[in-house]
Amino acid sequence: MNILPHILDSEQARLWLAIAGLTVVTILTRAFFMIPRRELPMPQWLRRGLRYAPLAALAAVIVPELMATETGTLALSWQDARLWAAPAACGYYYWRRGIMGTIVAGMLVYLPLRLLLGW
Numbered sequence: 001m002n003i004l005p006h007i008l009d010s011e012q013a014r015l016w017l018a019i020a021g022l023t024v025v026t027i028l029t030r031a032f033f034m035i036p037r038r039e040l041p042m043p044q045w046l047r048r049g050l051r052y053a054p055l056a057a058l059a060a061v062i063v064p065e066l067m068a069t070e071t072g073t074l075a076l077s078w079q080d081a082r083l084w085a086a087p088a089a090c091g092y093y094y095w096r097r098g099i100m101g102t103i104v105a106g107m108l109v110y111l112p113l114r115l116l117l118g119w
Contacts, residue, residue, distance in 0.1 A: 054099045055093075066082050066086055081113035081119040085106040085107070085109040085110035086106065088106055089102045089109075090102075091105070092104075092106075
């Protein structure tokens, strides 16, 4: 006896089950820090490490984008807007140490080159 409705085949059922499971896991992990009544004790080394989490996440997204093309090969050209935006963003971060400003500085270089020059 099949407990799934006949409308859904097994592939669709697995898809919906995966979506439901990911939804539950996401809600639980995001709510985990809001459930306790008081602040959770955290070692000082972990607090220091978490200060760099936004920068590490940004690097994890940007570095692969900077290095690869649609074919998955490394093809760097001086007419690539990403190659001009990355040093601008790094320079801003070195100067001011702000994540939001780093993103804005990189995009202020990237967007005109991409939209106006088509790089």
